Amino acid sequence: MRRVIGICDLHNEPSLSGLTDKRPLGAVTFLGRYGLIDFALSNFSNSHIDRVYVLVKKGIVALRRHVGSGSIWTNNTRLGYVELVINEKGLRHPAFNTDINNIKYNVPVDELDFEYAVIAPSYFLSSMDFRPIVEKHIASGADISSVYIHVDNADKDYLRADKYKISDNKIIKSSPNLLRSKEADISLDTYILSKKALKKIVSDGTKVSELFSIKDMINYYIEEEILDVHPIEFKGYVVPILNLRNYVDHSFDLLNYHIRSQLFLEDWPIYTTTHNTPPALYGKDADVQNSFVANGAIIKGKVHNSIISRDVVVEKGADIKNCIIFTQTQVGKDTKLEYVLADKNASIKEVKKISGTPEDIVYIKVGVKV
Amino acid sequence: MLNNNKVVAMILAGGKGTRLEALTKKTAKPAVSFAAKYRIIDFPLSNCANSGINVVGVLTQYESTELDSYIGNGEKWGLNGVHCLMNTLAPRQTEEGANWYKGTADAITQNIDFLDNANPEFVVILSGDHIYKTSYADMIHLHETSKADVTISVIEVDPKEASRFGIMAVDKNDNIVEFQEKPKVPKSNLASMGVYVFTWKTLRKYLKHDAKDEKSEHDFGKNIIPLMLKDKCKLKAYRFKGYWRDVGTLASLHEANMDIALDKMELNLYEQDLNNRIYTQDTYSVPQYIGKQGHITRSIANQGAIVLGDVDSCVISTGVTIESTCKLTRCVVMENAHIKKGARIHNAIIAPGVVVEGDAKINVGSDEVVLIA
Numbered sequence: 001m002r003r004v005i006g007i008c009d010l011h012n013e014p015s016l017s018g019l020t021d022k023r024p025l026g027a028v029t030f031l032g033r034y035g036l037i038d039f040a041l042s043n044f045s046n047s048h049i050d051r052v053y054v055l056v057k058k059g060i061v062a063l064r065r066h067v068g069s070g071s072i073w074t075n076n077t078r079l080g081y082v083e084l085v086i087n088e089k090g091l092r093h094p095a096f097n098t099d100i101n102n103i104k105y106n107v108p109v110d111e112l113d114f115e116y117a118v119i120a121p122s123y124f125l126s127s128m129d130f131r132p133i134v135e136k137h138i139a140s141g142a143d144i145s146s147v148y149i150h151v152d153n154a155d156k157d158y159l160r161a162d163k164y165k166i167s168d169n170k171i172i173k174s175s176p177n178l179l180r181s182k183e184a185d186i187s188l189d190t191y192i193l194s195k196k197a198l199k200k201i202v203s204d205g206t207k208v209s210e211l212f213s214i215k216d217m218i219n220y221y222i223e224e225e226i227l228d229v230h231p232i233e234f235k236g237y238v239v240p241i242l243n244l245r246n247y248v249d250h251s252f253d254l255l256n257y258h259i260r261s262q263l264f265l266e267d268w269p270i271y272t273t274t275h276n277t278p279p280a281l282y283g284k285d286a287d288v289q290n291s292f293v294a295n296g297a298i299i300k301g302k303v304h305n306s307i308i309s310r311d312v313v314v315e316k317g318a319d320i321k322n323c324i325i326f327t328q329t330q331v332g333k334d335t336k337l338e339y340v341l342a343d344k345n346a347s348i349k350e351v352k353k354i355s356g357t358p359e360d361i362v363y364i365k366v367g368v369k370v
Numbered sequence: 371m372l373n374n375n376k377v378v379a380m381i382l383a384g385g386k387g388t389r390l391e392a393l394t395k396k397t398a399k400p401a402v403s404f405a406a407k408y409r410i411i412d413f414p415l416s417n418c419a420n421s422g423i424n425v426v427g428v429l430t431q432y433e434s435t436e437l438d439s440y441i442g443n444g445e446k447w448g449l450n451g452v453h454c455l456m457n458t459l460a461p462r463q464t465e466e467g468a469n470w471y472k473g474t475a476d477a478i479t480q481n482i483d484f485l486d487n488a489n490p491e492f493v494v495i496l497s498g499d500h501i502y503k504t505s506y507a508d509m510i511h512l513h514e515t516s517k518a519d520v521t522i523s524v525i526e527v528d529p530k531e532a533s534r535f536g537i538m539a540v541d542k543n544d545n546i547v548e549f550q551e552k553p554k555v556p557k558s559n560l561a562s563m564g565v566y567v568f569t570w571k572t573l574r575k576y577l578k579h580d581a582k583d584e585k586s587e588h589d590f591g592k593n594i595i596p597l598m599l600k601d602k603c604k605l606k607a608y609r610f611k612g613y614w615r616d617v618g619t620l621a622s623l624h625e626a627n628m629d630i631a632l633d634k635m636e637l638n639l640y641e642q643d644l645n646n647r648i649y650t651q652d653t654y655s656v657p658q659y660i661g662k663q664g665h666i667t668r669s670i671a672n673q674g675a676i677v678l679g680d681v682d683s684c685v686i687s688t689g690v691t692i693e694s695t696c697k698l699t700r701c702v703v704m705e706n707a708h709i710k711k712g713a714r715i716h717n718a719i720i721a722p723g724v725v726v727e728g729d730a731k732i733n734v735g736s737d738e739v740v741l742i743a
Contacts, residue, residue: 032657033673255659264656274652278639279406279670279686286667292657295407295673298640307657 003115004134006044006052007107008037010122011099012189012213013057014160017244018343018363023062025241026054026122029326029344031254032294032309034272035066036241039125041082042270045073047130049118050080055102060086072271099214100205109199117198119191119214125239125250127268128190133232137192142230144197144218146171147190149234154184158240162187162219164231171229174219188234189215197227237262248341248361251307251324255290277310285316301331322358329364340364375425375453377510378490378570379418380481382474383411383498384431389619392743393721398430400498401437402623403704403722405630405639406672406687408650409440410617412447413503414496416648419447421506424454425488428498429477431470434460440651447649459484473588479577485570493573495566495590501626502614503637503648506567509608513567518606520572520598522546523565525610535561536591538607546605549595560607563614566590572603613637624719624739627685627702631669653688663694679709693728718742 013025020028026037037054044052052073056063063084070082085106090097103109116137118130128147137145148164151157158177164185165173177184191214193201201217208220221227237259239250254260264270277296282288287302296311301318309327314320317334324341331337332349339356342348342364351370356362364370387399394402400411411428418426426449430437437458443449444456459481461470471477478485478495485493492513494506513521524538532553539548539557548557576594580586586593598605613636617623630637641647655674660666664677671677671686679696689706692698696709702719703709709720710728717733720726721743733740 257659260656269654270656271654276644276647276649276652278648279672280658281633281640282666282669282671283633284668288660288666289664290662291660293660293671294657296640 004049004130005112005114005117006049006130007103007117007119008040008044008052008054008122009099009119009189009214010037010063011055011057011097011102012121012215013123014242016241016247018365019244019247019341022059022366024056024059024122027059027062027066028247029309030125030247031251032292032307034270036125037063037066037122038270038272039127040120040122041067041070041073042268043120043126043128043130044118045075045271046268047118047128048075049130050075051112051114052080052082053103053107054082054084055099055106056084056086057097057099057102058086058091060084066273068273072273096210098205098211100202100212100217101210103198104202104205109195109202115195117193117195119189119193121189123241124188124190125241125263126188126234126236127263127265127270128234128236129268130192133234134192136232137230140169140230140232143194143200143227144221145192145230145232146218147188147192147232147234148185149188149238150183150185152182154186155179155182157246158184158186159242161240161242162189162215166231169230171222171231174222185231185233186240188238190234191218192232200227239263244361244363248324252305252322255292255305255307275310280308283316324361343367346370375488376490377423377492377494377506378425378427378485378488379414379423379494379496379506380478380485381411381414381418381426381428381496381498382477382564383428383437384434384471384477385499386432387499387618390623391620391741393620393623393719393741394433395743396433396436398433398437398498399618401440402617403687404501404617404623405627406670406675406685407652408648410501411437411441411498412648412650413501414498415441415444415447415449416650417502417504417506418494418496419449419649420646421504421510423494423506424449424451425490426456427481427484428456428458429471429481430458430460431477434458446651455488457484473586473593474590475577475580475586475594476588478573479581479588482574482577485574490570493568493570495564495568497564497616499618500563500565500614500616501637502563502610502612503646504610504612506565509565509610510567512606512608513569516606517604518567519569519603520595521567521606521608522595523563523610524560524607525563525614526559527561529556529559532556532559532561536564538562540607544607544609546599546607549591549599551591560609562591563610564591564616565610567608572598620719620741621739624700624702624717627719628683628700631683631685633668655688658686661694679711687722715742 074080087102163177280297283300291306293308294310300316301314306323311328313330315333318331319336326344329346336353343366345367347369383400387394449456537550537556538560615626658675661678665680669684672688674688675686676691678694679692685702687705693711704722707720709726712729715732
């Protein structure tokens with residue numbers, strides 16, 4: 001879609017506790033091999049949106065390491081690009097480090113040849129084809145469209161996501177979901193807008209509040225009835241990653257084939273950076289059940305209901321249940337882990353038993369030895 | 371690391387691989403898959419990359435389309451950098467007419483223009499169907515310092531097996547004094563690996579000479595090397611130490627796969643040194659999933675595989691599905707094969723995309739390797 005640019009907005013990412021201490025949510029490992037941002041970038045790529053700006057708030061090093069040149073998401077590597085942009089001024093004044101300021105300083109909105117922009121976050125995972133959504137937006141004649149999903153578990157999930165009130169094919173109210181009702185229309189913070197509307201947001205932003213994000217501005221337009229915001233329902237499967245609990249629960253849910261096959265569609269590949277790792281190796285005493293194992297892993301012990309990332313080593317006699325183990329972490333001989341989330345490069349060899357609970361998973365930091 | 375472009379590698383990848391039967395019906399042998407995620411040619415190409423060789427010509431002929439597109443611009447092995455040149459060289463029509471490659475030497479002769487353009491000091495001739503990890507830098511260094519005309523990589527083989535190979539007899543300084551092709555009475559146990567370093571000027575002269583010889587089979591082992599020996603050129607043996615396999619038959623392909631599944635580690639694919647890895651094409655698939663009733667031991671498996679059954683001593687490639695209640699032992703399951711419920715298979719290579727019906731019983735109890743294609 002030559003007329004459309006993509007904007008992946010990482011400014012309003014929720015915190016995933018320790019996982020996002022040193023890296024943006026988009027760069028957090030998922031299912032042992034992806035970065036969370038892969039879903040948004042792959043949706044742009046598969047929708048043939050070949051010019052993509054990633055608005056980075058912080059942690060650009062981790063992100064650049066993951067995204068690289070961006071060519072794996074780009075169709076034509078001369079015409080297309082995935083550009084990571086950061087608002088350097090905003091780094092000195094964190095409160096003003098908003099997505100609007102980032103666009104203002106880094107995205108040449110005036111000069112760029114495009115008619116529509118699609119803005120998507122990193123924290124709602126889905127296989128979303130933007131092409132029919134852009135068509136619906138154009139047909140609606142609205143200035144801005146916002147993609148939402150109708151859910152029946154808003155009393156349990158989607159905490160603090162925007163909940164829409166829709167009337168007459170128009171969004172009339174947006175408020176945070178406080179888990180008060182089962183049924184709700186939840187905003188996926190995914191917007192389609194014309195070049196004109198994008199320019200208006202950028203220029204209004206500074207006039208209304210320098211601290212406002214794109215999302216705040218759109219909610220302001222809804223509240224003040226300044227612009228029509230058109231709702232577009234997404235009927236596919238969405239995995240919300242709004243907090244650490246979400247991250248853990250949904251990771252384990254995806255071990256189930258029927259859930260997994262709703263997120264990963266056959267004709268909708270999720271691209272990710274690859275690392276020339278050899279296939280996973282299983283030893284003669286390996287005992288692996290109901291688990292994801294990424295390449296480069298060496299498994300000589302027991303792994304049940306768990307997610308094992310790239311280059312993880314599980315030594316003989318180790319016993320891992322209901323755990324998520326990140327890249328290059330080592331689990332030593334006869335070490336027993338249950339409900340543990342071990343970040344990258346950790347070494348768990350000396351302590352022989354660590355147990356969390358389903359409600360309270362034990363987090364082990366990057367690079368620590370325990 | 372070697373200087374830029376002092377060395378050019380030419381990889382012979384045109385062979386039909388008849389002894390791999392149906393596996394090479396529509397694919398050149400070097401493009402056959404290996405160890406769950408690789409293709410055979412990844413090994414020589416990664417070795418070139420890790421040796422700092424930037425200019426590589428791959429000589430293709432038989433069913434070259436898949437191999438050509440796999441090789442592409444060399445990006446998978448990092449051979450698309452500013453000082454790099456990666457070319458597949460299939461036979462082509464020229465002013466002199468059109469010819470297939472008539473032998474290994476003829477394949478190089480027909481591409482003298484490619485080499486003249488690159489203008490290297492040394493040419494490394496490699497085979498596209500060997501499994502091994504090495505840096506050619508040491509061998510080239512030996513060639514250069516000993517001022518040899520050609521250096522041939524040799525490996526010690528069991529003396530009882532020596533009559534299956536091309537054998538090099540050497541003097542006490544490892545100068546080659548005699549070459550015997552599959553001898554009844556071998557004069558040494560040093561087998562040629564089909565890996566040569568030539569001084570380009572000398573090789574060029576011999577290729578031109580060989581091209582005019584109507585009786586020649588235009589083969590390095592049969593013609594060029596014996597002639598150089600006769601002419602008293604300096605031929606040096608380079609002793610290779612480590613894991614090396616020619617995977618030209620179903621049995622040897624199966625065995626080399628088993629070496630990796632059974633973690634013999636001689637090849638060490640799990641090397642942490644990033645400059646010594648084998649590079650290949652990665653697929654965009656979800657991580658491998660081992661099911662609730664799955665059981666996998668002494669095996670390797672690649673991303674995108676789904677193992678719901680019982681697997682021991684197997685190689686499971688991308689996109690393979692092994693349904694529940696299956697029992698697979700000593701199987702090499704190539705990409706996208708699907709083994710349905712209850713099948714029992716032993717000692718087999720299962721070709722890409724094959725569907726094995728439920729409850730099938732194949733080769734159970736046999737020591738012979740079978741191909742399921």
